[in-house]
Amino acid sequence: MDDPAEASAPRTVGGYRLVRSLGRGGFGEVFLGEAGDGSRAAVKVLHASWSGDADMRRRFAAEVEQARRVSGFCIAAILDADPEAEQPWIATEFIDGPTLQRAVAEEGPRRGMELQRLAVNTATALAAIHAAGVVHRDLKPDNIMLAADGPRVIDFGIARAVETTSVTASGVVGTIGYMAPEQLEGARLTSAVDVFSWGAVMVYAATGREAFQAPTQASRIARILSGGPDLEDIAEPLRSVVERCLDKDPDRRPDASSLLNLLIAGPQGGGPAPGVAVHPAPVPVSGVDPTRVAPAHGVDPTRVAPVHGVDPTRVVPSHGVDPTRVAPAHGVDPTRVAPPHGVDPTRVAPPHGVDPTRSYTGLAPAGPAAPAAAGTATPPPGPVSAPRPGPGNTGASGYHTGVGGVPPYHFAGIRFTDPGALAEAMQGNWAAAVRVFGDATERAALGAWLMDDLGDTLVDRSLFRRHADDANLALASFIAQTRPDLPPVFRGRGATMTDLGGLFSDPRPVITGAPMSNEMALLARPEVLRTMGLHHAPDPAAHQRLADSLDAAEHAGNTFHQELSGRLAGWRSASPNVNPALILTFLLHPELMVPPHDGGDSGVGEWIDILWRRVDASPGPAGVGHAAAIYGAVPTLQALSRQRRYWEERYTKVATEHESLHGKVVQQQRYFQIRRYCNYALFGFPIGIVIGMSGQAEWLGDLLVTLSVLALAASVVLSVVLRVGYGDVVRRGQRVMELNNAAAQLPELTSGVERIRADLVHARRITGG
Template identity: 60%
Template sequence: MDDPQNQDTRERVVGGYRLLRSLGRGGFGEVFLGEREDGTRAAVKLLHASWAGDEGMRRRFTAEVEQARRVSGFCVAAILDADPEAEQPWIATEFIDGPTLQASVEADGPRTGVELQRLAVSSATALAAIHAAGVVHRDLKPDNIMLAPDGPRVIDFGIARAVEATSVTASGVVGTIGYMAPEQLEGARLTEAVDVFSWAAVMVFAATGREAFPGPTQASRIARILSGGPDLEGLEGPFAEILRDCLDKDPEARPDAATLMGRLIAGPLVDGGHRNPTRGPEGNDATTVTPSPDAFTRVGVDPTRVAPPSNADAAPVDPTRAARVDPTRVAGADVPAAHAAPPRSLSQAPPPSGPPLLPERAPDTAESYRPAPHSHTPVPARGGALPPYHFAGSRFHDPGSLAEAMREDWGAAVQIFNNPAERAVLGAWIMDDLRDTTMDRALFRRDVRDANLAVASFIAQSRPDLPPTFRGRDASMEGLRALFADPRPLLTGAPLANEMALLARPELLRILDAHTGPEAGAHRRLAEDLDRAERVGTALYEELSRELEGWRSTHSTVNPALVMAFLLHPELIVQPADGGDGGVAEWIDILWRRVIAADLPDSAGYAAAVHGAMSTVQALARQRRYWEERHSQVSGTHEALEEKVLFQQRMQRAARWCKYAIVALPIGFVLKLADGGGFGEFLFGLGLLALVASLSINVTNAVMCGNAARRAQRVMELHNSRQQLPQLDSGVGRIRADLERARRITSG
């Protein structure tokens, strides 16, 4: 149940702005609608009190102010005033009277036709202006695009960074899952290309109402961004091609904002109209290129590590394979050509020309081959030679040593499994050249949705004797316990949070369980516990959303990485802080009953669910505070008005009776003159008394209840309060009923 005015009734004045109501709350601050005495309205963002004492956060808040001032005001909410040095830092920006793109799409449905093109062009123009100021936003999402009457505005530079900082040194991973580029998730250095990726993901949401990389869990969404293709179902034509280019895994392959804007305005994008989608930044037509099959699955590579091939016609190869192989050396230079294996294997096809060979790791003869422990013994090719496989500039003759090398150079291995052609080469070498029958064929014959999992599976199958690693990180049980000992990155969005999310996946843990080690089966048990805990936490959300009216519009999710931290360190299962808010504390106490009543692994899932629901709990507490305070205020006012109106009504009735009694005054006077009787004197006295009483009543009514206009206004106010009270009674009743039902749910 939403607060009808979303109002925070606490009277506050910040920088001359009276805070009228809350507009939204994030991890680092809350935004209020503020108003000056002259009527100027602004969106006033206050840094949370808990962060105000953090010097790092103060510097970040100051940077936000400086960066927002660098951007042209036509496309962002202009800064009106700010004080980053205040006890509680604040910034006042232009108030945009309109919904967010997120709220608009949820309420009115996706954009189509010219309306969609107008949104795409306007938002891309804003992005180009932001980048022209040397700023990378890094958190472009539907909630950060306001739909003003004169066009969209980009807001919230809270995690923006200057280009000159991010392109060289920044490695922090911050943003919103679902709209983050692959290099952002992997902690690589960032460029303007991350915003282009986010822009395309936002446009997919605007056009379809769903995320570009959907998934049932946070981990699955991350995996799909890193290795899967976008969901562009329902989108076609030039607009879809532009989105595909912008959602390329390789940041170097994406157009910059200026080029993007040029492509968008070059011709119709939707509802008919055709044009060449590959116009360059200077407007010259280029040949339309059909994306290669791996264009949607490649993981972005640090552009400084990849040199483009000099031969444009050469077959695509792994960019990390710096060394080229002499095309005359197929199965080994020491073996006569007549005895070389026939060219049936993809691994033996002539590679592109390039630099001379690097030193080999092993001779090309079977006699000198020594298999590593637990590796698969290859079958020699004809002539006694073993066909080599080239990886990262070196030759390998068995899967075991190759797996060890991939373990050390994980990024290059991911490139192999992300590229269908390269993966086919590796599969041919394993299955055809070495005639290995133990390796899972699915690694090479099915589409790879997550190249990281594929690499982990290849290493685990080839070298189970090696300690388990993932993306170069120790993934043994001891290593996982050390990594998940501190869950704070998961709550603050620090760079390590995304790495932890990638590790907290049951499918990965089951793969890692193939490695031999001191804790046999521990990874598999952890996977089962994680799977169960995440399910029970999600089930709690579903039950609350189904049974409680205030939870029906919530979007809380269980963070599997937090679940895993609780599973590995049960001592970390503690209630979240309530921030001194009694309403929040009551909700936490109610929900925490499930945690107390359950054992591991369920208690870990419930605990993660409670932590994940904190934003919902805080919103419900604010709503309850508003409704109860408003109910108390209106009830008190209603009682006072009712008493006052009752008094003035009594006085009016008395005055009316006195007015009637005054008639006796002239009648009594006439009778008194006529017969001088006592009855005439009685009537005369009664009329005189009524006249005096009427004058007294009118004076008292005017003094006590105001003039006639004020008394009429009071009656109208009482009427209005009578109309408000049933709605407020109902609202408060629903809130209290939700609390009671929540108690029954968590106690059952």
């Protein structure tokens, strides 16, 4: 149930009269404000919970002052602010138009030049914001307004002001779906987070869906951290630019100025574009890339020496060969560099007599390996997996090793011929390994080595043949299938039942939204737990049972929320927030499953008491799910409590005013009527005089004269009483209007209060209380 519109006189903040609410967010509520000269502004009044934080006020004042220096194009300029007010507020330019979020939802994705203008204007705004030393940190479609003269970025400079204050205990600053990986992991943040968010915003603008779309919050986080964005429907050249902005590594993203140059230059295809540094691949042993042509003396080794007048970026052709290719030796496939002694220097030298196009596959026959040809790159030194004792000289995973013709796989500079040893190394260097599984080309190369070269039959082929939305889970699955004897690990953290019990021993990170909660959310997924259960353990089914309980609890929690939102008027707009990490905490530590704190709000406490009866009545995973649903609904309970106080206080005030005004108005109207009758009685005075002078019925004339005199006196007295006790004519008329206004409000307020009380009654029935 939303708060009603203000029924009393409009509230004033600073020099702005607040006309109506425009929306409510995590930091405060935005109103349409009108200044004395009739100009309009968007006035954001920050939540009252900020008022007691002196450090926040200091930071907010500094950030607002810094934000004032941002150039006014492509942004909603800051007009005024007061961090020292009872409730801090900030007034910005009012943009009369929809948000990008609403426009795309109602009208569909942006296309063509409209999308290009949106990209350039928002990148320009970012460049201006960053040039002033401000980081937005919550750039999203809801913070981009589509004005008649172009898009504007709003709400910059506020998220940074509150990020390090105590009020951020309610959650991490930002919006999942548009947050950079380093934001989700609680790392040091730079302006690169805004560039990542810009890329995600452009995906939404162009496609109508999030770049890292997934059904649950945990899976969205996982995909942002290790999966690839969905850029399928974005056309070039924007696609290449967006892809660079969504790089996991903030150092590889362009800054805002380079981003703007990219958009203006309009790069074609997926090649390097102006203004973006291309990071070279690691230099192999001996310092020479064996895939490149040796340069002439003194020539830049990254380029082939040009012929006079020839484009220096192209290789000089020979004998009619396509000049875009390296000139081959006679009779050699012109698409490949001629190897010395007939061996491709980019591949492992095959045994003598083996078809060089097959030497890298499992089709190559066994035989003694040929010595490396002169000039061929030598594999870097490193441990080679030692074979386990057993027939056939097999390695840790049962694969034949040490036999001629088996090609190696290089990971993190180490040469591997046994998948089991590779899996163990990947588990120990998770960050490097997840980059392999997060890159489609690298993942396919690993799959080709396993399936084609080694003839693997153990690992699920889908890990390499399908798009991996969650590279962490794909990596964990590969390790579990290849080396189930290893202890379970996920994202570098131990995932035995004991490890999980330690990690999920404190619900506070989940409740407050601390960065650790994202890590816990990634682990608290049934599919992850089932994958961890593939490892050997004292109780092989423990992870499976925990995953099943998590599934059942999450389903029960969501069902409970749907029941409340379907039957209670105040819950209809509430979104479900059943946190699997909190469920896992309660499953592993039932003693921690206690009702949430009401924060000293008796209204919240009443709701918690009513809802918690369902927890007490539901044993096992269902009760845990209900508890998590109640914790997730605390913001809804706080809103309901505020609304209840508002409606009841407003009802009490209006009802009291109505009763008081009604008594006064009735009395004032009674005196006014009496005075009117007295004024009518004054007409008896001349009539009495006439009758008395006629000599007939003198007593009647005297009576009329006496009554007239008394009426005159009464009229004077009543005029004084009305003036002193009830004000002048204008005030008495205003009192009647106030009574009519109160009478008009009472039905709506009465209905609102009754709906709120009815929700409490229905909630008691739902929970059996």
